[in-house]
Amino acid sequence: MDETELFARYRATGDRHLRDEIVAKYLYIASILAKKFVGRGVEYDDLYQVASLALVKGIDRFDETKGLRFSTFITPTITGEIKNYFRDRSRLVHLPRKVFELRGALKQSAEKFFAENGRLPSARELAAMLGVSEEDVVNAAEAGGVVSLDKPADGAEGPALYETIPAERDDFERFENRDAVLAACSTLSERERELVRLRFGKELSQTETAKRMNVSQMYVSRMERKVLDKLKDELKKSMAD
């Protein structure tokens, strides 16, 4: 039975089996169109449901005698329903939250990938890891622009953006470095440690340090070179371990 005949018979009889047959035959259009609108903050399954309902409603409104093919008729109908759905949902869907979450996931996945492979992943690799499109990855990575740091980070009522921004320095790395330097300093004499404290802790000049230690500036300079060489050797040793 061709398209015109199928619709003509359904119109004449109102047979629900015929309607089911029409639905089954054209459900692929709902699927195709739902896929075209994925990526705007609504899941494919929801879009497919909206598109399928629009298809069922559209079947009763289609007039096969007007010479239009059903796919040509139903595509704008389904598209209109999907766009209405977006409009209705716009107050509920927080796209920034989605982008924000994806950005968080991207960072974690990139770190995991780096730990496993020793290099940063490409957008394609990240997309595969997260089950999203490459375009979503690039969009999320690019998302930003000029924003207020006082605004909620998730676009709703969450913590302010500035509270979620990680510190530029890595505190863990800083802690490790500090630990290594302290261990190296333990190999220095009392006087050498005093020099380190004044020169690098208090950040005094060599002249000022010399005054505090009751020695000449030349002596401080020589001792400083010696101390730094010693520390470098110790740190190299600890890294090799």
Add this chain to the structure above:
Amino acid sequence: MKEYLELRFPLGSDMMTTVRLATGGVCSRAGLDLDASEDCKVCVTESLLLLGHSGYRGARMRFSDDGGLRVEILGESRGSAAPSSEDEISYALLSALADVEFERADGALSSVKFTFGKK
């Protein structure tokens, strides 16, 4: 008429993401809202699919400002056509989303033009 961007590229599925991203960037520059930008990206994708199925191996795409964002996509270097059963849906979708003009040459689609955000 203010020119935003002109692109020339081979028509292949691997170029779609790049072209869609460029389109998104131009839409943002043209001041389109998110919804219109996404619709514009859908129209660009559908136009390229149709031109590809019409046998074109490449496309030239021009974005300009004519009171809205004007997009003109022309097929280049034609080979053999490979129509898809989904082409009809693409045509209908383009017509549903934008005021679109289709041009034909030698019986095949040669260009697609549409405008978004016209004031």
